[in-house]
Amino acid sequence: MDSSADRRGVLYPAKLPEFIRVQAPEPLRDRVGWFWMARWNISPGRTSRQELLPFPCMNLDIQRQGVTLSGAARGASHRDLTGTGWVLAAMLLPASTPAFGFDPRALLGTEVSIPGSELHAPVCELMTGAANSESLEAAIKLLAAWLEEKVPHAKSQGLLANQLLELAAGQRDIVNVPQLANMLGISVRSVQRLARDYVGLTPLSIIRRYRLQEAAQRLRENPEITITQIASELEYADHAHFTTDFRQVLGFTPSAYRANSQPLHEALRASRHVAQPPH
Structure with missing residues (x-):
C-alpha cells in the first residue's frame, strides 16, 4: 500500500x-x-x-x-x-x-x-x-x-477541472484567476464556470486555500523561516497582506498559529524519535 x-x-x-x-x-x-x-x-x-x-x-x-x-x-x-x-x-x-x-x-x-x-x-x-x-x-x-x-471515467471538462486544482496546488506563482486561466489555455469566465460546476468554490478561493495550506505547513514545520520569508515565497505582496489573508480564512494570525502549533510539533517529533528501532 x-x-x-x-x-x-x-x-x-x-x-x-x-x-x-x-x-x-x-x-x-x-x-x-x-x-x-x-x-x-x-x-x-x-x-x-x-x-x-x-x-x-x-x-x-x-x-x-x-x-x-x-x-x-x-x-x-x-x-x-x-x-x-x-x-x-x-x-x-x-x-x-x-x-x-x-x-x-x-x-x-x-x-x-x-x-x-x-x-x-x-x-x-x-x-x-x-x-x-x-x-x-x-x-x-x-x-x-x-x-x-x-463513477464514470472523467470526460474532457472533468479532466480540465482536475487540472485546475492540480495547477492551483502545485504552481506557487499562480496568485490570481487570469494567471490560472492562462495556464489552462481558457478564458477567465471558463475557469470560473469550471470551479462553480465541479468544485462549488470560486477559483480565487481555491488558489488561496492551497497557498494557506502550504503557509500553515511551513509555519509549524520550519520555525527558522520568518513569516516575512514565507509571505515572499508564497508570492504575497508583503507580510501584512499575508497576515490579513491568513486571519480571514483561519481566524488567527500566522504568529499565533506558529506559537500554538510548535509545542505540538516538537512533541510529535520526540515521540517519533523514541519509536525509532535501533539501527
Missing part, C-alpha cells in the same frame, strides 16, 4: 488520532485523489477537536452511521471526536462531481447521506474487526471497486 505523509489540510497533525492516507489505484486517478482513514479512541467524557483547512474537494465518507457525501469546506473547519470510532473516505477529484447528481455549491460545508448499503455493510465488518493493514487494504479495495462502478 502506498501511503502519503502529506499532512496539508490538517492544522495540528500532532493531535491526530491514527491517520493513514493511501494513493488511489491507477485506474481511479482521474476521479479519486486518495483514500484516507482515521481511527480514534477518546477517553470517556473527553473530546478531541481536529482543526482543519481541508482540500477544496468533496469526500465520500463511510462510518458506522452510513455512507455520506461531504461538500468542499468553505474555509477552516473542525471535527470533534468522542468515544471510539473510525472513518474510511475517498477524497474525490472534481471530475467525480457529476456522477453524484448534486450541485457542488449546495453541498459546501455540508454532508448528505447517499445510497450505499451494499458497500457499507462489508466495510463496517472489516473496519470494526482487528485493526491491521490487511483489513484496511481490503476495505479500501471494496471502496475502490464501488467507485469504479458508480
Whole structure:
C-alpha cells in the first residue's frame, strides 16, 4: 500500500488520532485523489477537536452511521471526536462531481447521506474487526471497486477541472484567476464556470486555500523561516497582506498559529524519535 505523509489540510497533525492516507489505484486517478482513514479512541467524557483547512474537494465518507457525501469546506473547519470510532473516505477529484447528481455549491460545508448499503455493510465488518493493514487494504479495495462502478471515467471538462486544482496546488506563482486561466489555455469566465460546476468554490478561493495550506505547513514545520520569508515565497505582496489573508480564512494570525502549533510539533517529533528501532 502506498501511503502519503502529506499532512496539508490538517492544522495540528500532532493531535491526530491514527491517520493513514493511501494513493488511489491507477485506474481511479482521474476521479479519486486518495483514500484516507482515521481511527480514534477518546477517553470517556473527553473530546478531541481536529482543526482543519481541508482540500477544496468533496469526500465520500463511510462510518458506522452510513455512507455520506461531504461538500468542499468553505474555509477552516473542525471535527470533534468522542468515544471510539473510525472513518474510511475517498477524497474525490472534481471530475467525480457529476456522477453524484448534486450541485457542488449546495453541498459546501455540508454532508448528505447517499445510497450505499451494499458497500457499507462489508466495510463496517472489516473496519470494526482487528485493526491491521490487511483489513484496511481490503476495505479500501471494496471502496475502490464501488467507485469504479458508480463513477464514470472523467470526460474532457472533468479532466480540465482536475487540472485546475492540480495547477492551483502545485504552481506557487499562480496568485490570481487570469494567471490560472492562462495556464489552462481558457478564458477567465471558463475557469470560473469550471470551479462553480465541479468544485462549488470560486477559483480565487481555491488558489488561496492551497497557498494557506502550504503557509500553515511551513509555519509549524520550519520555525527558522520568518513569516516575512514565507509571505515572499508564497508570492504575497508583503507580510501584512499575508497576515490579513491568513486571519480571514483561519481566524488567527500566522504568529499565533506558529506559537500554538510548535509545542505540538516538537512533541510529535520526540515521540517519533523514541519509536525509532535501533539501527
